Amino acid sequence: MEYIAIVLANIVAILIIAPIIDGIERKIKAKLQCRKGPPILQTWYDLVKLFRRPSIVTEEYSLAYVISPYIIFANMTLALALVPSFTRISLSFFGDIIVLVYLIASSSIFLAIGSISSGNVFATIGANREISLATLSKLLMALVLATFATLKRALTLGSIFPIIPPYTLSAIISIILFAIIAYIDCYKLPFDIPEAEPEIIDGILVEYSGKSLGVLKYSTYLKRILLFTIIVDLILPRNIPTLLLPISYFTFLLALSITYVCVETYFGRLRIDQALKFMKTMVPILLVVWFIAYLHY
Amino acid sequence: MLTSITEILNLLKKYGKVEKIHKDTYVVEISPGKVRELCEILHWKLNGHFSVTVGSDERPVNGYFGVYHVFLLDKQKLSVIVHVKVNPVTLKIPSITPIIPGANWHEREAHDFFGIFFEEHPNLERLILPYDWPEGIHPLRKDVNVRELRYKLLKKETGLVVEKKAEEEYIVPIGPYHPALHEPEYFELYVEGEKIVDARYKGFHVHRGIEKVAEERLTINQVPFIAERICGICGYTHNVAYCQAVENAARIDVPLRAKYIRSILLEIERVHSHLLWFGVLFHLLGFDTGFMMTWLVREKIMDLAEILTGNRKNYGMNLVGGVRRDINEEKIKLSLETLDYVEYKLRKILDKMLKLKEITSRTKEIGLLSREEARKLSVVGPVARASGISTDVRRYHPYAAYSELEFKVPVYDAGDVYSRALVRYDEIFESISMLKQLLKNIPKGDLTAENVKVPEYRKGLGLTEAPRGENVHLVITGRENKVYRWRPRAPSYNNVPSTLVMLKGEKLADAPAIIASIDPCFSCTDHVVVIDVRTNVKQVLRLKEIARGK
Amino acid sequence: MKTPRIDIFKEALKTGVVTKKYPFEPVEAPEGFRGKPSIDFEKCIGCEACVNICPPNALSVEIDTKRGIKRVMLFLGRCIFCGRCQDVCPTEAIKLSREFELSSLNSKDLYQIVELKMAKCKICGRYYATVRQILFTAKNVPKDQRPLLLLCDECRSKVSAKHISYARW
Incomplete structure (x- = not known):
């Protein structure tokens, strides 16, 4: 019982800090663009405002369009329960790494299906882009996680984290690659192609409004925290005292998000074919790393 | 020959x-x-x-x-x-x-x-009039009265539905309101996947009948103020073009100092307009930092304009025969300081931004317009100059104080979005150098010509080089201090049709940047086309509905 | 690695924050800014010069023939802040201020109305001009001609026509 309570408390804590982290990112981005920027709690204000509004649906919507934001949100929350964050305790079972990949991938697919069923041209184009990006990025992610699993010869997240020590070359390269893939998967520039605002008016998000838009945005923040958490877990040493863990976790999280936003600020958007080309070059590298990891044992 | x-x-x-x-x-x-x-x-x-x-x-x-x-x-x-x-x-x-x-x-x-x-x-x-405009009423004819017309139009109820055949490709509507465009216009892009197969344009959503207002109601010296409001960015150039047209028609000699002041303000306008364009381009390419930082520099220019004229954008400086305000020594000194700062800043950042890989890879060889096509469509300004046509009103039909200045006309041959950016990049620095020459050599003298009298039924042509290209005003003067016919032609009028050529065969993602690359300025009547993708029936929103504010 | 990104980053840090928290922090318009025009009720003589010159018809005039009142109205909703009224005003009654925040919940706030008393013509008894306008004109008119100012345009031309004809005879 206690175990479940801790996991729940963990999730609640993340649910609270996810928009705040986004607020911090916005502030930093503003400073880097010579602006004052909104208050740190602005993302929370935005979400609260959206939750208060009713969702306006399109004329030709379907069930998928209505429920997919909630499914994605549930997926993300569940995925967060699988990875250790403020405490080391998480839902842990054999093969949870596969469930994690499944949850991340399915949320992308639900997002695409949901926006296609809204019947909007821009949403369809956005979904198209989302699918082509997601298939590749999820393949990459599966490959990296497979490398981790091979390195540690385990299929449980609990025994994979942290991946270093040992400081092997394949471990370090695969962490870096995971960081890059996480960056792409967060839809940070130059990869925010499915929701390119000036090109296709927010693409996949165009027909969502009010509550459902709020839920979708919330899930995006959660996804970002999830990917950051995995990176933090990969490098955070095991011997940190339990009491210090929440602080060190949060510091790492913040450091990551600041690094990412600093990089993002100085990039323009790539075209979909250019982004795909970039990602395709990562596949052979990953395969080699995986092979090395396999030999290494 | x-x-x-x-x-x-x-x-x-x-x-x-x-x-x-x-x-x-x-x-x-x-x-x-x-x-x-x-x-x-x-x-x-x-x-x-x-x-x-x-x-x-x-x-x-x-x-x-x-x-x-x-x-x-x-x-x-x-x-x-x-x-x-x-x-x-x-x-x-x-x-x-x-x-x-x-x-x-x-x-x-x-x-x-x-x-x-x-x-x-x-x-x-029909180009400008809505589809349900009654046949046989031609608004700019002299026997058409605005008040009667309004009454007639609101009473009449005709809605026209144009049917179209179903097409295989997807239609992507860009407009009438689209975040990539700052004004209402409507592009229909026919796409296969991400590739644009065909493009159509429907504009003139905000045609305001300025000509009719000017011809019916305003006096010759009131028109400059409405001319300035033709464009939200480069209004002053319209203002100058109109005044020049009337001055030419009436053979009024404008004092040299007034000419210098006009040139100064025109160049200030060009710098801020081009910087605005760079900001928009960077924003469209997702590079918001570039957008913020170019606009940061632009703000200095806007402040300068405010100090010189009393307003950021609507300078309101011209009357037929001269200018209304003087620029004193103190302001000249301040302007030179600001220009030094702007030049220093731009050399530092704009250069670097144009070298970024995402920017170059998404603008080079995108939106091609060959020299032949450009000649056919008679495009003007930076679009023409990027396609290898050397045309510049300031050089070839000098007006204001331009005949006394030294400047280069940048011409590039590639005809893509990137060369359009380069033309504008060069022009900014040319303008800054021109501004310095103007401010340093400004002669003393009167601000307005004496004895401004405008004879009846004389024709006058006013040409200026707006930031977007050549701007032409044809004026026929009328009786009682009024304009008989005034036709302003903004540069985008000639440039917009070229986007349809540029868009064909390009990727959808590049469409906004291509459309923006001509720096379009849409000044356009009210009708909205809604295309249902499934049935492919065009519904045209009726004039009456718009009049009701629907 | 040669990348322009770092330079842009450095430049941005050097520039620092430039935006202002505008509505919560005042922004001053510079000297000579053409802002909201305001009419000095004491100085206005109701000569209509500004009404005639105003390009967007923001200034208009209304005459109450029964009570003998002339109303000069400035509607800021139409104003384009060109400052032509300021140029032509003979008494400097209308001036453009540096104020630019005009939004209001009540459209009445956008009106400035001057009510001026009018004088009756000595002959026909019609209201023809404001008292202030007559006083203002009187300054520039030789003393012997001044009584003519108390007549409306029509009566004045009749009277002066008589004078001229007398003179001819």
């Missing part, structure tokens, strides 16, 4: 009566049968370019409708206006669109507003 001015004049005399209306500007009055021949010679053989077609209702004066085709011969520094009298009963004259495709819109507009039929025009559909 004819080159000298006398030879050209002799040639023109063969076609009809030649009249010099003011410096370097000639009107040749010819019969409708010879229009095509002469226009072909002027545009293609003499390497001039077609600039604007102006329709005019001159029945109260001479019993005819008039059509004026304006050609600018850059090499000879001449402007030639081909005047055709149109029989008010048959209302037919030959179209020049088959020879110069760029004249398409101009002739359609004259057809909309005056009911003149252009024979053999490939597509004499």
Whole structure:
């Protein structure tokens, strides 16, 4: 019982800090663009405002369009329960790494299906882009996680984290690659192609409004925290005292998000074919790393 | 090849009566049968370019409708206006669109507003008037009264539904409201996947009937203020063009100091307009930091304009015959300081931004416009200069104080979005150097000409180089201190049709950047096209609904 | 690695924050800014010069013939802040201020109305001009001509026509 309570408390804590982290990112981005920027709690204000509004649906919507934001949100929350964050305790079972990949991938697919069923041209184009990006990025992610699993010869997240020590070359390269893939998967520039605002008016998000838009945005923040958490877990040493863990976790999280936003600020958007080309070059590298990891044992 | 001015004049005399209306500007009055021949010679053989077609209702004066085709011969520094009298009963004259495709819109507009039929025009559909506008009412005719018209239109109820055949490709509507565009216009992009197969344009959603207001209600010195409001960015250039047209018509000599002040403000406007464009381009390419940082520099220029004129954008500095405010020593010093800062800052950042890989890879060889296409459509300004055509009103038809300045006209041959950016990049620094020359050499003297009197029924042509290209105003002065006919032609009027050529075969993701690359400025009537992708039925929103504010 | 990104980053840090928390932090317009025009009720003589010159018809005039009142109205909703009224005003009654925040929940706030008393013509008894306008004109008119100012345009031309004809005879 206690175990479940801790996991729940963990999730609640993340649910609270996810928009705040986004607020911090916005502030930093503003400073880097010579602006004052909104208050740190602005993302929370935005979400609260959206939750208060009713969702306006399109004329030709379907069930998928209505429920997919909630499914994605549930997926993300569940995925967060699988990875250790403020405490080391998480839902842990054999093969949870596969469930994690499944949850991340399915949320992308639900997002695409949901926006296609809204019947909007821009949403369809956005979904198209989302699918082509997601298939590749999820393949990459599966490959990296497979490398981790091979390195540690385990299929449980609990025994994979942290991946270093040992400081092997394949471990370090695969962490870096995971960081890059996480960056792409967060839809940070130059990869925010499915929701390119000036090109296709927010693409996949165009027909969502009010509550459902709020839920979708919330899930995006959660996804970002999830990917950051995995990176933090990969490098955070095991011997940190339990009491210090929440602080060190949060510091790492913040450091990551600041690094990412600093990089993002100085990039323009790539075209979909250019982004795909970039990602395709990562596949052979990953395969080699995986092979090395396999030999290494 | 004819080159000298006398030879050209002799040639023109063969076609009809030649009249010099003011410096370097000639009107040749010819019969409708010879229009095509002469226009072909002027545009293609003499390497001039077609600039604007102006329709005019001159029945109260001479019993005819008039059509004026304006050609600018850059090499000879001449402007030639081909005047055709149109029989008010048959209302037919030959179209020049088959020879110069760029004249398409101009002739359609004259057809909309005056009911003149252009024979053999490939597509004499409505351009500006909405689909449900009643037949036979041509708003710019002198016998049409605005008040009566309004009453008639609100009473009438006609809604036209144009049916279209189903098409295989997806239609992506860009507009009438789209975040990539700052004004209402409507592009229909037919796409296969991400590739654009075809593009169509429907504009003129916000045509405000400025000409009618000016001709009916305003006096000659009130028009500059409405002219300034034609454009939200480069209004001053319209203001100057109008004033120059009237001054030319009335043969008023503007004092040199006033000319210098006009040039200073025009160049300030160009710098801020180009910086705005860079900001928009970076924003469209997702590089918001570039957007913020170019606009940060632009803000300095805006502040400067505010100090010099009393407003950030609507300078309100011109009257026919001169300018209203002086620039004192203190302001000159301040301007020079600001310009130094702006130049230093831009050299530091803009350069670097144009070298970023995402920017170059998404603008180089995108949105190509060849020299031939550019000549055909008679594009102007940076778009033409990026396609290898050296055209610049400041150089070839000098006005204000430009004949006393040293400057280069940047020309690039690639014809892509990137070279359009480079043209503007060079122009910013050229403008800054021009501004420095102007501010340092400004002569002392009066601000306005004495004895500003405007005679009746005189024609005047006012040319300026707006940030977006050549800007032409044709004015026919009227009685009682009024304008009889005023036709402002903004540069985008000639440039917008070229986007349809540029868009074909490109990726959808690049469409906003391509559309923005001509720096479009849409000044346009009210009608909205809604296309249902499934049934492919075009519904046209009715005028009445818009009038109700729906 | 040669990358322009770092340079842009450095430049951005050097520039620092430039935006202002505008509505919560005042922004001053510079000297000579053409802002909201305001009419000095004491100085206005109701000569209508500004009404005639105003390009967007923001200034209008209304005459109450029964009570003998002339109303000069400035509607800021139409104003384009060109400052032509300021140029032509003979008494400097209308001036453009540096104020630019005009939004209001009540459209009445956008009106400035001057009510001026009018004088009756000595002959026909019609209201013809404001008292202030007559006083203002009187300054520039020789003393012997001044009584003519108390007449409306029509009566004045009749009277002066008489004078002229007398003179001719």
